[in-house]
Amino acid sequence: MTEIISRFRRVARSGTLLALFAVLVAAGAHAANWDPAAADYSGNKGKTLYVSKLGDNSDGSSWAKAFHTIQAALQAVPDDKGGHRVVIRPDTYDEANLYPTFSGAAGSYNLLVGDFDGSLGSGATGWVVVDSGAPKVIVRTNTKAPTGNPTFMIVGPDTEDKEGGLKSVDWWGPWRCEPDFSGAIWDRWIYRRIYSSGSEGGIGWDISSKHGASFSAVVEDCVGIGRFAGAAVMGHMPRKDEPVVFRRSFFQNLDWWGDAGAAYVRGESPTMPDCPHAVFEDCTLVSPDNALQAGWPGVDKLNTRVKFKDCRLIVLNFSQPHGTPSSGIICCGCEDGKQLHVDFEDCTLMGFKVFGTRKGEVSYTTKGKVAAYVQYRQPVPEHFERLRFWPVDVFQKAGPPPIPGGK
Numbered sequence: 001m002t003e004i005i006s007r008f009r010r011v012a013r014s015g016t017l018l019a020l021f022a023v024l025v026a027a028g029a030h031a032a033n034w035d036p037a038a039a040d041y042s043g044n045k046g047k048t049l050y051v052s053k054l055g056d057n058s059d060g061s062s063w064a065k066a067f068h069t070i071q072a073a074l075q076a077v078p079d080d081k082g083g084h085r086v087v088i089r090p091d092t093y094d095e096a097n098l099y100p101t102f103s104g105a106a107g108s109y110n111l112l113v114g115d116f117d118g119s120l121g122s123g124a125t126g127w128v129v130v131d132s133g134a135p136k137v138i139v140r141t142n143t144k145a146p147t148g149n150p151t152f153m154i155v156g157p158d159t160e161d162k163e164g165g166l167k168s169v170d171w172w173g174p175w176r177c178e179p180d181f182s183g184a185i186w187d188r189w190i191y192r193r194i195y196s197s198g199s200e201g202g203i204g205w206d207i208s209s210k211h212g213a214s215f216s217a218v219v220e221d222c223v224g225i226g227r228f229a230g231a232a233v234m235g236h237m238p239r240k241d242e243p244v245v246f247r248r249s250f251f252q253n254l255d256w257w258g259d260a261g262a263a264y265v266r267g268e269s270p271t272m273p274d275c276p277h278a279v280f281e282d283c284t285l286v287s288p289d290n291a292l293q294a295g296w297p298g299v300d301k302l303n304t305r306v307k308f309k310d311c312r313l314i315v316l317n318f319s320q321p322h323g324t325p326s327s328g329i330i331c332c333g334c335e336d337g338k339q340l341h342v343d344f345e346d347c348t349l350m351g352f353k354v355f356g357t358r359k360g361e362v363s364y365t366t367k368g369k370v371a372a373y374v375q376y377r378q379p380v381p382e383h384f385e386r387l388r389f390w391p392v393d394v395f396q397k398a399g400p401p402p403i404p405g406g407k
Contacts, residue, residue: 045083051089069095073086085113094131105188132199149171151170193220202252232264238277243275243279255289265292290331344364372387
């Protein structure tokens with residue numbers, strides 16, 4: 001808004017009425033709000049559905065009548081007009097492969113929110129934890145799946161409760177997306193105050209069977225932890241005015257194998273777009289190998305663009321050069337590094353080296369202070385500030401934030 005006022009004053013001094021009108025139109029466009037929880041929300045007034053294990057599991061219309069599962073509430077979203085809210089009482093939910101009946105709508109996003117501070121009336125505070133490793137089922141790789149990336153199969157109930165733990169099987173995760181079921185169903189949803197873990201991914205979506213579809217989503221004040229990725233969005237085209245945004249969140253992956261990364265982003269753009277496929281603002285990303293993994297060799301004609309603003313990118317592998325060093329804090333897994341472009345603004349990176357590619361170079365821009373702490377023999381890219389001292393304040397944030405009250 002400050003920028004709009006400044007523009008207004010500059011144009012007003014010029015005396016051009018047509019230009020003044022253009023600035024006012026732009027101001028109106030910027031004032032639009034898609035969040036049904038916002039005070040200035042002007043979109044569709046949707047339905048609010050409640051989730052609590054203390055409810056009677058009837059229709060989700062109040063805390064007393066709350067559904068016991070998140071999935072039940074997502075399936076009760078009544079239409080595709082948007083503006084609906086699913087409000088969840090802090091607790092641990094042993095659910096996996098969640099999906100809504102409907103996407104949100106332009107100007108009217110849907111909201112999935114945890115009552116983190118108790119302000120939404122649940123009577124509790126803390127994280128809403130979606131633990132997709134906890135469902136009592138036996139999951140295995142589907143050996144009969146068609147060629148390509150294999151899927152999972154459920155071979156029976158875990159009646160003796162012997163298989164609790166992280167379910168690291170392809171496509172098994174908190175949010176449903178499979179080769180024949182697209183994560184695009186989550187288009188125009190907002191995630192807020194959700195802690196997601198226990199399987200392949202933390203918070204993210206694979207557009208899969210609808211690859212190339214336009215996709216938008218907002219993730220705020222969340223935690224995502226997974227074997228493969230903590231945050232992910234892949235196979236989509238960006239909307240210039242509705243980016244995929246991850247804001248004020250913590251993401252971590254647990255594996256270095258394959259195309260794993262704290263964040264995995266893969267665009268579906270045949271040429272490099274002017275707008276990013278994903279934006280990370282004030283986020284911490286932690287990984288044993290790559291804070292950002294972008295693309296893989298099979299997408300040699302597609303391009304990905306990512307923006308980081310006020311972020312901390314931390315890779316834990318500081319191996320000696322003759323050991324097994326990480327493949328880069330920022331890693332392009334495509335055939336050519338030019339298929340990835342990264343915009344940095346006021347960020348700090350830690351890891352063995354900044355960029356990793358199969359061949360070629362990643363393109364990038366920097367704005368503000370962009371600093372890197374790397375292994376002492378590794379170069380720092382142009383326009384990066386090389387850090388001499390261990391960045392204590394950055395590494396202090398290498399773990400998820402505490403729940404309210406420090407419990």
